[in-house]
Amino acid sequence: MRIDVVTIFPELFDLPLRTSIIGRAVGSGIVTFGLHDPREHGIGRHRSVDDYPYGGGAGMVMRPEPLIASIAPLRAAGAHVVLLDPAGERLTDGLARSLATVPHLVLVCGRYEGVDERVRSVIDREVSIGDVVLTGGELPALVVIDAVVRILPGAITAESHEHDSFADGLLEGPQYTRPESFAGMDVPPVLLSGNHGEVDRWRRREALRRTLERRPDLIDGAALTDADRRTLEELATEIGSDA
Numbered sequence: 045m046r047i048d049v050v051t052i053f054p055e056l057f058d059l060p061l062r063t064s065i066i067g068r069a070v071g072s073g074i075v076t077f078g079l080h081d082p083r084e085h086g087i088g089r090h091r092s093v094d095d096y097p098y099g100g101g102a103g104m105v106m107r108p109e110p111l112i113a114s115i116a117p118l119r120a121a122g123a124h125v126v127l128l129d130p131a132g133e134r135l136t137d138g139l140a141r142s143l144a145t146v147p148h149l150v151l152v153c154g155r156y157e158g159v160d161e162r163v164r165s166v167i168d169r170e171v172s173i174g175d176v177v178l179t180g181g182e183l184p185a186l187v188v189i190d191a192v193v194r195i196l197p198g199a200i201t202a203e204s205h206e207h208d209s210f211a212d213g214l215l216e217g218p219q220y221t222r223p224e225s226f227a228g229m230d231v232p233p234v235l236l237s238g239n240h241g242e243v244d245r246w247r248r249r250e251a252l253r254r255t256l257e258r259r260p261d262l263i264d265g266a267a268l269t270d271a272d273r274r275t276l277e278e279l280a281t282e283i284g285s286d287a
């Protein structure tokens with residue numbers, strides 16, 4: 045996969061793209077990155093990329109020419125161009141999995157009060173990382189990169205992300221490592237039993253419990269078996285009687 049980022053702060057990407065799973069994915073050729081600073085196409089002696097908003101108001105707006113000059117050659121090369129924007133489609137596990145199938149992605153980072161509306165004419169999709177406003181699109185772009193790269197074949201073992209929260213529509217249940225007993229809190233005995241069938245059934249039940257307790261809105265969209273539905277009924281009674 046190839047990911048190009050259009051940003052006036054390319055230095056913000058230095059360390060994250062060199063570290064941990066993303067750094068290793070770069071090292072093994074699973075993904076390559078390019079950084080493009082619209083200031084190279086900035087206006088005038090100061091290579092300006094922003095200007096005052098027409099109609100007045102606070103803050104500056106990113107001018108269309110430098111951004112579009114950075115995006116155009118990437119788009120011409122067949123890339124799928126994504127603008128990070130609070131008004132975009134909310135990032136989910138499903139959207140990350142769909143973006144991970146795109147061979148060439150361009151992530152466009154806004155700054156200031158955002159981008160001139162005409163930039164949207166060269167954008168294929170807009171993505172928001174949630175109902176919150178950040179100072180720029182760089183951290184949202186890194187969130188997208190992290191979510192996408194970790195699921196690229198070979199980045200981590202498929203088994204590892206296939207059981208993560210949201211992969212099958214549910215939250216993941218509790219996890220434990222050593223020690224067996226800590227501050228009076230014990231690891232559930234079933235996890236020490238060595239009985240893989242029992243462990244799987246316990247994990248499924250706890251994933252259903254956690255989802256029901258914390259994100260009941262996910263239940264309708266999850267792929268559930270008849271056994272899951274029976275478990276949910278039991279859990280609803282259990283949770284109801286605990287309340």
Ligand code: SAM
Nearest residue numbers: 128129154157158172173176177178180181184
């Ligand atoms: N005035 C804009 C608004 O009210 O929607 C907010 C602009 S924000 C300060 C500057 C840039 O940060 C945006 O152009 C976008 O690229 C990025 N950004 C901020 N919050 C974001 C979010 N939740 N998701 C994706 N990008 C975001």
